[in-house]
């Protein structure tokens with residue numbers, strides 16, 4: 001499989017230390033990722049360092065070297081307990097909200113990015129959670145692409161093109177045709193993890209592509225069976241992640 005890289009939770013107050021190390025790593029292997037920039041971060045979990053004033057200029061510099069930017073929600077605040085139509089997590093900034101509220105959040109976020117000179121038609125939903133209303137609002141607000149969903153190729157849904165993410169990291173390295181995305185969160189990423197990723201990129205360099213190349217792939221049509229399969233996989237993944245967390249918390253007691 002060909003693998004694109006996406007980095008979540010990019011904010012002026014992120015864990016810059018890990019971010020800069022990961023950036024160096026991607027540069028070493030010549031991989032340009034997609035970064036999910038939060039227009040106005042209000043999520044305290046993402047506040048890792050003092051906010052840097054040069055952040056927005058830095059984002060511009062990254063785009064100049066081929067990195068892509070996605071709008072990562074608006075405030076990155078989970079205000080509902082809905083999992084939506086790609087149910088990986090039982091919380092959301094959008095799923096479950098009435099359409100007008102979603103429209104305000106998405107358009108406010110878009111305006112804020114524009115104020116910083118960033119225009120993008122790629123959307124990254126915080127927590128991977130969104131519903132049918134989110135898709136309608138995105139389409140009406142000029143978005144064309146979403147980084148989410150499961151599958152082996154970009155696909156069309158509700159007038160938008162989805163660029164799937166991986167279900168399981170190890171599956172990406174099997175001999176198989178198609179495309180996927182590996183998702184990375186640099187906030188709190190340890191030195192050991194970064195070393196591990198260094199080895200991973202070195203071992204599989206020929207499989208990695210830049211996100212811009214992923215965006216060039218022609219999307220396939222997706223029917224209701226494909227959608228059902230994706231929903232079941234996302235639900236299974238959510239349940240598995242919960243069970244593992246439960247077992248870990250029990251064994252830690």
Ligand SMILES: [Zn+2]
Nearest residue numbers: 008009126127
């Ligand atoms: Zn996020």
